[in-house]
Amino acid sequence: MISLKRYLDLPASSEGPDATEERDLLNVAIEEYIATLEAAGNSCEEACPVTVDALNQGLGEMRRGLSISMDPEKLVKVGDRAREQFIEWGHATAKHYQDKANEVKELLLAMARTAESVGARDARCAGQMNEVTDRLQAVASLEDLTQIRSSITKCARELKTSIDRMAAEGKAAVEALREQVSSYRAKLDEAEAIASRDALTGLSSRLYVEKQIQRRIAAGAVFCVALIDIDGFKGVNDRHGHLTGDELLKQFAAELRSACRATDVIGRWGGDEFLLVLDCESTEAQTRTQRLRKWICGSYNLEGKEGEMKLEVKASIGMAERTNGIPMADLIGRADAAMYADKASARHAILSAKRS
Numbered sequence: 001m002i003s004l005k006r007y008l009d010l011p012a013s014s015e016g017p018d019a020t021e022e023r024d025l026l027n028v029a030i031e032e033y034i035a036t037l038e039a040a041g042n043s044c045e046e047a048c049p050v051t052v053d054a055l056n057q058g059l060g061e062m063r064r065g066l067s068i069s070m071d072p073e074k075l076v077k078v079g080d081r082a083r084e085q086f087i088e089w090g091h092a093t094a095k096h097y098q099d100k101a102n103e104v105k106e107l108l109l110a111m112a113r114t115a116e117s118v119g120a121r122d123a124r125c126a127g128q129m130n131e132v133t134d135r136l137q138a139v140a141s142l143e144d145l146t147q148i149r150s151s152i153t154k155c156a157r158e159l160k161t162s163i164d165r166m167a168a169e170g171k172a173a174v175e176a177l178r179e180q181v182s183s184y185r186a187k188l189d190e191a192e193a194i195a196s197r198d199a200l201t202g203l204s205s206r207l208y209v210e211k212q213i214q215r216r217i218a219a220g221a222v223f224c225v226a227l228i229d230i231d232g233f234k235g236v237n238d239r240h241g242h243l244t245g246d247e248l249l250k251q252f253a254a255e256l257r258s259a260c261r262a263t264d265v266i267g268r269w270g271g272d273e274f275l276l277v278l279d280c281e282s283t284e285a286q287t288r289t290q291r292l293r294k295w296i297c298g299s300y301n302l303e304g305k306e307g308e309m310k311l312e313v314k315a316s317i318g319m320a321e322r323t324n325g326i327p328m329a330d331l332i333g334r335a336d337a338a339m340y341a342d343k344a345s346a347r348h349a350i351l352s353a354k355r356s
Contacts, residue, residue: 034063037082042270044086046206048093049199055089056199060242198268200246201253209267209275213328216277224285224321226276227335228256228296231314231343233272240304245272247302252313259295275332282321289319316343 041059045052062078062085196208204212216223230252237245249272256274260266265277276292278285293315300311318339322331 037063038271040086044089044093045199048096049197049205051089051092051096052199054092055085058085064242198253201249201268203253203257203274204265204267206267206269206275209265209269209277210328212265212277213331216279217322217328220324221279222281222322224278224280224282224319225331225335226278226285226289226292226317226319227269227332227339228274228276229316229339229343230272231316236311240302240309244302244304248300248311248313251300251302252296252315255296256292259292275335282319285319285321289317293317316340318342 037059041052041056044055059082062082065074065078196205197203198205213225230248233245233248236248249268253266253268253274256276257266260276263279267275269275276289278288280288297314298312300313302309302311316339318335318337318341320331320334320338326334
């Protein structure tokens with residue numbers, strides 16, 4: 001922030017090559033600072049999707065407020081506010097995970113209490129059965145048949161009562177534990193569902209997609225990945241604002257979901273990049289990706305700063321097939337390289353990373 005402040009202190013009337021160069025450098029620095037805030041927000045979202053909404057909102061406001069024309073004092077305030085936002089997010093995230101740890105701790109304590117309760121019950125019932133046994137032994141020494149019959153009946157009745165009580169108490173303890181486990185399982189399922197979804201688009205999160213890829217690699221499955229990037233997305237944010245950019249991402253994600261099969265893994269990889277996992281070989285994946293391009297590219301109706309508008313959207317796609325021995329990082333790297341090659345091609349033909 002101090003280095004940016006130095007350039008902002010440059011008088012607006014300054015002229016000459018040095019002043020122009022410094023203003024150009026400032027413009028680049030501001031753009032990079034905006035990109036850094038966005039990347040930081042994406043990283044925080046991957047780390048804990050549950051607590052990131054307030055952070056993304058605050059960072060979005062800061063990104064929209066940054067410009068080359070702002071004064072140094074305002075820039076310093078933006079930096080201070082960014083630090084505050086990340087500190088607040090850190091505290092909220094720590095509290096969230098502490099709460100989750102406490103829930104697991106409570107469940108373990110409930111299980112321990114249930115085990116203790118069952119143990120105490122068994123000890124009590126064992127004592128009662130010992131008493132019955134002692135009485136039965138005493139019966140053996142009786143000579144009067146009437147007394148023997150009466151004592152046996154009483155012992156049998158007490159024994160049945162003890163067994164019934166043991167069964168009822170055991171059932172109640174187990175049922176209470178089952179209810180607690182069910183409650184915590186629902187909470188954990190909810191947390192897992194939140195973590196596996198991208199908050200903005202509703203597609204799978206990057207973390208979930210990575211797990212699915214690693215699972216397929218471990219199983220030795222044949223599959224392909226396709227990396228999709230919206231062309232010129234930064235220009236949409238710059239010209240029409242981040243709210244319009246967010247709406248484009250939502251609509252693009254919806255079209256992407258509509259064009260894919262239910263068995264395909266579709267996730268937001270980061271920013272305006274999306275990743276597909278296709279359970280097929282490269283030939284079929286090529287055909288499907290060509291159809292996909294026709295579906296997702298075209299006109300999108302969006303709400304801009306000046307009202308409703310129509311935006312023509314194109315996308316670059318790179319594909320790679322997973323072969324034996326290729327780790328996930330290399331697989332994604334091949335798809336990424338193919339995607340950038342596609343972006344550089346005016347023909348917008350889908351390029352595929354070939355097998356080695």
